[in-house]
Amino acid sequence: MRLHKSGLMLIAAIVTGFAISRFEHLINPYYYQVLIYIGINIILASSLNLINGFAGQFSLGHAGFMAVGAYTSAVVTSQLHFASSSMLNTAAFSLALLLGGIVAAIFGLLVGIPSLRLKGDYLAITTLGFGEIIRVIVQNLDFLGGARGFTGIPKLTNFVWVFSTVAIVILLVSNLINSTYGKSFLAVRDDELAAETIGISSTRVKVIAFVTGAFFAGVAGALYAHFVTYINPAQFSFLKSFEIVVMVIIGGMGSIFGVILSAILLTILPEMLRSVAQYRMVVYSLLLIVIMITRPRGLFVRTRTAKQSVALKTLR
Amino acid sequence: MSEFLQQVINGISLGSIYALIALGYTMIYGILRFINFAHGDVFMVGAFIGYFVAPHVISLTGGSLWIAAPIVLIVTMVGCSALGVTIEKLAYRPLRSRPKLTVLITAIGVSFFLEYGGQLVFGPDPKLFPTLIPSSSLINTQHVVIGTNSIVVILTAIVLMLLLRFIVYNTKMGTAMRAVSFDHRVASLMGINIDSVISFTFVLGSGLAAAASLLYASVYPSINPLMGIFPGLKAFVAAVLGGIGNLAGAALGGLIIGITETFVSGYISSSYRDAIAFAILILILLFKPSGILGRHDRDKV
Amino acid sequence: MDLLTLRSCTMRFGGLTAIADLSIGLAAGDLLGLIGPNGAGKTTIFNMITGIYRPSSGQVLFDGHSIVGLKPNQIADRGIARTFQNIRLFPSMTVYETVQAAYSKGVKYGLIHAVSRCGPFHTSEEETDRAIAELLEYFELETVRNEIAISLPYGQQRKVELLRALATKPKLLLLDEPAAGMNPSEKVALMGLIERVRSDFRVSILLIDHDMRVVMGICKRLVVLDYGVKIAEGSPREIQCDSKVIEAYLGEPTE
Ligand SMILES: Nc1ncnc2c1ncn2[C@@H]1O[C@H](COP(=O)(O)OP(=O)(O)OP(=O)(O)O)[C@@H](O)[C@H]1O
Ligand SMILES: [Mg+2]
Numbered sequence: 001m002r003l004h005k006s007g008l009m010l011i012a013a014i015v016t017g018f019a020i021s022r023f024e025h026l027i028n029p030y031y032y033q034v035l036i037y038i039g040i041n042i043i044l045a046s047s048l049n050l051i052n053g054f055a056g057q058f059s060l061g062h063a064g065f066m067a068v069g070a071y072t073s074a075v076v077t078s079q080l081h082f083a084s085s086s087m088l089n090t091a092a093f094s095l096a097l098l099l100g101g102i103v104a105a106i107f108g109l110l111v112g113i114p115s116l117r118l119k120g121d122y123l124a125i126t127t128l129g130f131g132e133i134i135r136v137i138v139q140n141l142d143f144l145g146g147a148r149g150f151t152g153i154p155k156l157t158n159f160v161w162v163f164s165t166v167a168i169v170i171l172l173v174s175n176l177i178n179s180t181y182g183k184s185f186l187a188v189r190d191d192e193l194a195a196e197t198i199g200i201s202s203t204r205v206k207v208i209a210f211v212t213g214a215f216f217a218g219v220a221g222a223l224y225a226h227f228v229t230y231i232n233p234a235q236f237s238f239l240k241s242f243e244i245v246v247m248v249i250i251g252g253m254g255s256i257f258g259v260i261l262s263a264i265l266l267t268i269l270p271e272m273l274r275s276v277a278q279y280r281m282v283v284y285s286l287l288l289i290v291i292m293i294t295r296p297r298g299l300f301v302r303t304r305t306a307k308q309s310v311a312l313k314t315l316r
Numbered sequence: 317m318s319e320f321l322q323q324v325i326n327g328i329s330l331g332s333i334y335a336l337i338a339l340g341y342t343m344i345y346g347i348l349r350f351i352n353f354a355h356g357d358v359f360m361v362g363a364f365i366g367y368f369v370a371p372h373v374i375s376l377t378g379g380s381l382w383i384a385a386p387i388v389l390i391v392t393m394v395g396c397s398a399l400g401v402t403i404e405k406l407a408y409r410p411l412r413s414r415p416k417l418t419v420l421i422t423a424i425g426v427s428f429f430l431e432y433g434g435q436l437v438f439g440p441d442p443k444l445f446p447t448l449i450p451s452s453s454l455i456n457t458q459h460v461v462i463g464t465n466s467i468v469v470i471l472t473a474i475v476l477m478l479l480l481r482f483i484v485y486n487t488k489m490g491t492a493m494r495a496v497s498f499d500h501r502v503a504s505l506m507g508i509n510i511d512s513v514i515s516f517t518f519v520l521g522s523g524l525a526a527a528a529s530l531l532y533a534s535v536y537p538s539i540n541p542l543m544g545i546f547p548g549l550k551a552f553v554a555a556v557l558g559g560i561g562n563l564a565g566a567a568l569g570g571l572i573i574g575i576t577e578t579f580v581s582g583y584i585s586s587s588y589r590d591a592i593a594f595a596i597l598i599l600i601l602l603f604k605p606s607g608i609l610g611r612h613d614r615d616k617v
Numbered sequence: 618m619d620l621l622t623l624r625s626c627t628m629r630f631g632g633l634t635a636i637a638d639l640s641i642g643l644a645a646g647d648l649l650g651l652i653g654p655n656g657a658g659k660t661t662i663f664n665m666i667t668g669i670y671r672p673s674s675g676q677v678l679f680d681g682h683s684i685v686g687l688k689p690n691q692i693a694d695r696g697i698a699r700t701f702q703n704i705r706l707f708p709s710m711t712v713y714e715t716v717q718a719a720y721s722k723g724v725k726y727g728l729i730h731a732v733s734r735c736g737p738f739h740t741s742e743e744e745t746d747r748a749i750a751e752l753l754e755y756f757e758l759e760t761v762r763n764e765i766a767i768s769l770p771y772g773q774q775r776k777v778e779l780l781r782a783l784a785t786k787p788k789l790l791l792l793d794e795p796a797a798g799m800n801p802s803e804k805v806a807l808m809g810l811i812e813r814v815r816s817d818f819r820v821s822i823l824l825i826d827h828d829m830r831v832v833m834g835i836c837k838r839l840v841v842l843d844y845g846v847k848i849a850e851g852s853p854r855e856i857q858c859d860s861k862v863i864e865a866y867l868g869e870p871t872e
Binding site for chain 2: 058114117118120121122124125126128129130132133135136137139140147242245246249278279280281282284285286288289292293296
């Protein structure tokens with residue numbers, strides 16, 4: 001039953017994507033760009049949600065994984081020649097996305113290992129540090145363009161690529177979480193020690209979460225790179241990581257749907273506030289503080305009972 | 317050799333600034349068990365208070381920097397302390413019994429607010445910080461230049477740290493602080509007013525950040541609303557390195573980070589400057605998470 | 618051969634010796650009671666057995682193999698499950714999901730199958746669902762299967778925690794004060810349940826409780842602990858008359 005439903009949804013999403021892409025040239029380029037950013041942010045936020053929301057590991061380094069994916073894929077496509085054949089292009093870009101994801105996943109493994117020993121604040125600042133180290137290293141690598149950035153990336157990302165990936169990510173995450181297997185993630189998040197005593201290896205769960213989350217962040221980075229065609233290390237600073245974290249927090253950690261909504265909202269909102277750009281970030285930060293004080297579980301999450309909400313409030 | 321000496325002096329001077337900021341992190345962490353992400357931005361506000369106040373004070377004192385500088389220092393410290401206490405009251409106090417994560421994110425929010433609020437109020441472009449420390453070089457050989465700047469920075473830091481030590485170990489409030497950092501519940505049973513101790517901790521921490529900001533701006537006189545981010549993060553690393561919650565550790569950690577950073581930018585490449593602190597952080601957390609002078613305590617099940 | 622053997626175990630926390638040179642044996646099928654005044658070190662013993670603390674010295678043997686130094690999840694894999702004195706349920710989960718979490722280790726598929734829902738996924742999930750439904754029925758929790766576990770009354774929460782432990786199919790079950798916070802009639806029901814669980818699921822049980830009636834009622838053998846030292850061991854009747862035990866509980870020498 002479920003297989004049918006999820007499989008159908010995926011196919012429907014991709015078909016719709018293709019259909020819309022036929023009319024791509026009709027869409028106002030500015031709206032088109034916002035649409036693409038929404039897709040990329042959904043991928044980023046959903047993949048971070050796997051780490052933060054489902055496995056309970058507070059990570060502030062997501063932009064680092066994104067950078068790894070962006071640069072890896074850019075190197076791949078710059079090495080390949082793009083023929084007129086669109087089939088070849090598709091194959092080459094698929095390869096670039098995949099490699100971007102895989103290399104990011106390897107970095108995810110590296111970051112995941114310290115997470116086995118660290119908790120809360122310490123983990124947050126360590127992952128932030130990792131992200132920054134990745135950025136500084138890229139900045140010092142001449143073949144990646146250093147601080148000047150990497151130019152001339154072919155513009156291969158389009159609506160179909162982005163929203164197929166969105167569909168896949170959402171499907172995978174929701175399949176995982178709704179399976180018996182996936183309950184081990186929630187158990188580690190809720191109470192690591194109790195989870196261990198029923199045989200769940202928290203080590204395994206955390207590593208899987210970091211690796212998978214990083215993989216999709218890498219793919220998102222690759223999609224981003226091949227949309228903007230120019231990347232530089234500053235685009236992947238910890239401010240970008242914060243931005244993604246805020247999407248997850250406001251959407252509600254561990255809420256698949258809420259995180260999608262907040263990724264959409266938080267992509268559009270800054271655009272709407274563009275006319276009052278100088279107040280934008282101030283409003284944004286005040287919003288964050290107020291939400292944390294009044295609705296710490298996120299805007300779109302309803303706790304199921306009063307007692308649960310009390311327990312969740314003190315949940316680490 | 318002489319270049320080495322120069323680097324050491326610069327490193328100690330930078331390190332003592334980090335140490336002053338780190339003390340704030342470590343005290344607040346010791347009492348509330350969370351990273352006050354906005355601490356680096358309180359530091360930034362300090363630099364701007366100094367920027368606006370200094371010219372008035374200097375003209376009032378007839379241009380005598382030796383009289384003006386201490387006045388500016390005190391005004392800035394008072395201003396930042398007020399800011400720190402306000403942040404604690406409005407943003408952190410409502411969250412005191414909440415999970416750390418909530419508080420951490422709120423702190424990030426406060427940090428953003430100060431940074432972007434700062435851009436709004438002060439403008440995003442860098443400003444030139446006025447000279448507060450009369451500059452002359454005490455030693456000036458062919459290779460080594462040791463200016464009054466470094467010496468004043470180091471001496472001010474030492475004096476403030478001794479003062480802090482006195483407050484924490486020899487006054488009633490300091491004893492209360494130590495009691496609260498040991499155990500909130502027990503401390504409140506002993507009749508200690510937790511709220512006022514927490515406020516006092518923010519006063520001390522923010523005051524030291526204010527002092528650090530003036531010293532920092534005197535060495536690197538270009539100030540802007542985002543200037544607090546990296547010194548803040550590095551000082552936090554210093555606090556962890558020394559053993560969070562430990563005052564001597566914060567001072568030691570600050571020095572180590574300052575010196576390492578100076579050496580890395582002097583001998584390797586200044587572009588690695590901002591990453592080195594994080595590399596140290598990751599190593600220390602992996603191999604000695606309690607820090608150099610910290611003690612490890614175990615969760616009770 | 619004993620299922621579980623503690624051989625001169627000592628546990629120190631800094632200067633405090635919580636357990637001193639303790640030896641305990643538990644045969645397969647046993648229901649051994651562990652009693653002692655507050656702070657005697659009972660919970661600490663559970664924490665040592667389940668790998669949460671590593672004994673400062675001494676041996677813990679399970680099924681003839683040393684389990685000292687294994688991680689809690691590895692010890693759980695060997696077949697030891699426990700409940701906690703201060704209930705530790707998963708705050709976000711329903712009763713059903715809580716039991717599911719205990720099954721998450723035993724599913725017959727991996728990550729790839731979980732995310733793609735192919736291969737053995739569906740048969741395995743159906744199997745698990747049936748097994749959980751049976752367990753819920755056995756524990757009379759089927760009516761609350763979709764309630765958030767921590768929102769249930771205390772007695773039921775303890776039952777859910779017991780069920781979660783049992784769902785890992787352990788050989789040895791460690792119960793830390795399962796009757797705490799229950800009313801007398803619930804306690805009687807619990808005693809019956811523990812007895813039934815022991816024979817129906819063929820588990821051995823090590824039970825801590827403060828309620829003498831509970832412990833004396835269902836355990837054939839008891840170990841009494843005071844200040845981390847075993848001061849007596851024997852049948853409930855022997856323990857009741859033991860002068861050292863009376864002394865430990867009343868705090869005065871009986872002359
Ligand atoms: N992690 C720890 N660190 C320091 N001391 C500990 C720790 N865990 C237990 N202790 C100490 O060990 C002693 C035994 O505690 P334990 O919890 O095992 O007692 P208990 O017999 O279970 O008591 P109760 O009946 O109150 O549950 C106590 O003095 C306790 O304070
Ligand atoms: Mg106990």
